Amino acid sequence: MPPTSPPASGPLSPPLPRTMRAVVITGHGGLDVIEAREVPVPRPGPGEVLVRVHAAGCNNTDLWTREGSYGAAADPDIRTGWLGPLDFPRIQGADVAGTVVASGDGTAAGRIGARVLVDPAEYDGPGPDARPADVLGSERDGGFAEYVVVPSARAHSVDGSPLTDIELAALPIAYGTALGMLDRGSVSEGHTVLVTGASGGVGLAAVQLARARGARVVAVCSGEKGEAVRSAGADAVVDRRRGQVLADAAKAAPEGYDAVVDVVAGAAVGPGLGLLRAGGRWVVAGALDGWAVEIDVRRLYLADLALVGSTMHTPRIFDRLVEIARHGDVRPVVAATYPLGEVREAQEQLARRRHVGKLIVIP
Numbered sequence: 001m002p003p004t005s006p007p008a009s010g011p012l013s014p015p016l017p018r019t020m021r022a023v024v025i026t027g028h029g030g031l032d033v034i035e036a037r038e039v040p041v042p043r044p045g046p047g048e049v050l051v052r053v054h055a056a057g058c059n060n061t062d063l064w065t066r067e068g069s070y071g072a073a074a075d076p077d078i079r080t081g082w083l084g085p086l087d088f089p090r091i092q093g094a095d096v097a098g099t100v101v102a103s104g105d106g107t108a109a110g111r112i113g114a115r116v117l118v119d120p121a122e123y124d125g126p127g128p129d130a131r132p133a134d135v136l137g138s139e140r141d142g143g144f145a146e147y148v149v150v151p152s153a154r155a156h157s158v159d160g161s162p163l164t165d166i167e168l169a170a171l172p173i174a175y176g177t178a179l180g181m182l183d184r185g186s187v188s189e190g191h192t193v194l195v196t197g198a199s200g201g202v203g204l205a206a207v208q209l210a211r212a213r214g215a216r217v218v219a220v221c222s223g224e225k226g227e228a229v230r231s232a233g234a235d236a237v238v239d240r241r242r243g244q245v246l247a248d249a250a251k252a253a254p255e256g257y258d259a260v261v262d263v264v265a266g267a268a269v270g271p272g273l274g275l276l277r278a279g280g281r282w283v284v285a286g287a288l289d290g291w292a293v294e295i296d297v298r299r300l301y302l303a304d305l306a307l308v309g310s311t312m313h314t315p316r317i318f319d320r321l322v323e324i325a326r327h328g329d330v331r332p333v334v335a336a337t338y339p340l341g342e343v344r345e346a347q348e349q350l351a352r353r354r355h356v357g358k359l360i361v362i363p
Helices: 060-067 106-111 172-184 201-212 223-232 245-252 266-275 297-302 315-327 340-352
Strands: 019-025 034-040 048-057 095-103 115-118 121-123 132-135 147-151 155-157 192-195 216-221 236-239 257-262 276-284 306-309 334-339 358-362
Touching: 019 340, 034 340, 048 106, 048 172, 060 340, 095 106, 095 147, 095 172, 155 315, 172 201, 172 257, 172 276, 172 315, 192 201, 201 216, 201 223, 201 257, 216 223, 216 245, 223 236, 236 245, 245 266, 257 266, 266 276, 266 297, 334 340, 340 358
Parallel strands: 192 216, 192 257, 216 236, 257 276, 276 306, 334 358
Antiparallel strands: 019 034, 048 095, 048 147, 048 358, 095 115, 115 155, 121 132
């Protein structure tokens, strides 16, 4: 066991170890920049708590942040994180479920021992619809470690949730993003919704959450994943490998769609607007098939359509996600779990996109 250190200022549970196991990225690059290290246990400051990580989810943002892909669209010679340059080494892992074990001051002393789901975002303002200003595992060290420091206000109690820690750790980025997309798409009971990229983290979350709202869901994915996506809640599946996605989607919903939840984008966006009913909404939160699209704006204004961008969640959306977690309204699909020392293998599997559901790291 590593030597223990005296308590930080403020109340603590039993003395904490001085060091912990963590996985860091040492810079932008390939899988070779991922390293397992022994690092100091972080100490919570005022308004912060220390969380013992029980499970941490993997996301495409981990891959793109490591690769520096967010800067590449503007200039292929620039590598950055989502919100700009990063400091290295950086512990990734935005999705965290765990237990509060220490408080940086007396204000959160009563929270020690609480089971929590962490909102990975810090926001640009106090309102319920504020935008993320930094993200755990990107601008701040995240959950691919035994412990992580987070603002106390972002550690939401989920004591009594029927979900396991592994299921909870699948929620924040993927399900928060999907819930935000459904909100921006005004998806409600009785609507018909098309979900692209439906076997991925955000897409599968959108399938489950839309179904939970009482919508009819048509999901686009590769054929071999269709049964798993249908089992998650899709009413119909369109096999993208047939190469007839728009035609097949139109056949699956002859009266049109109230909303399209799109993480793929690409060339299909322009002609795809014709799938929407009058007043429908096409909500985009990704560009896996390409970011450059061509649109006939007459399709938009003549049918009162809306093309909407959606990035992550807001405080209001995350509060709603926490309620879903507390009641177990949706059980996330988990494809595989990995021990902390196998983050590199988890990211390699994530990049292959052969799985359905979330990949979870267990420290």
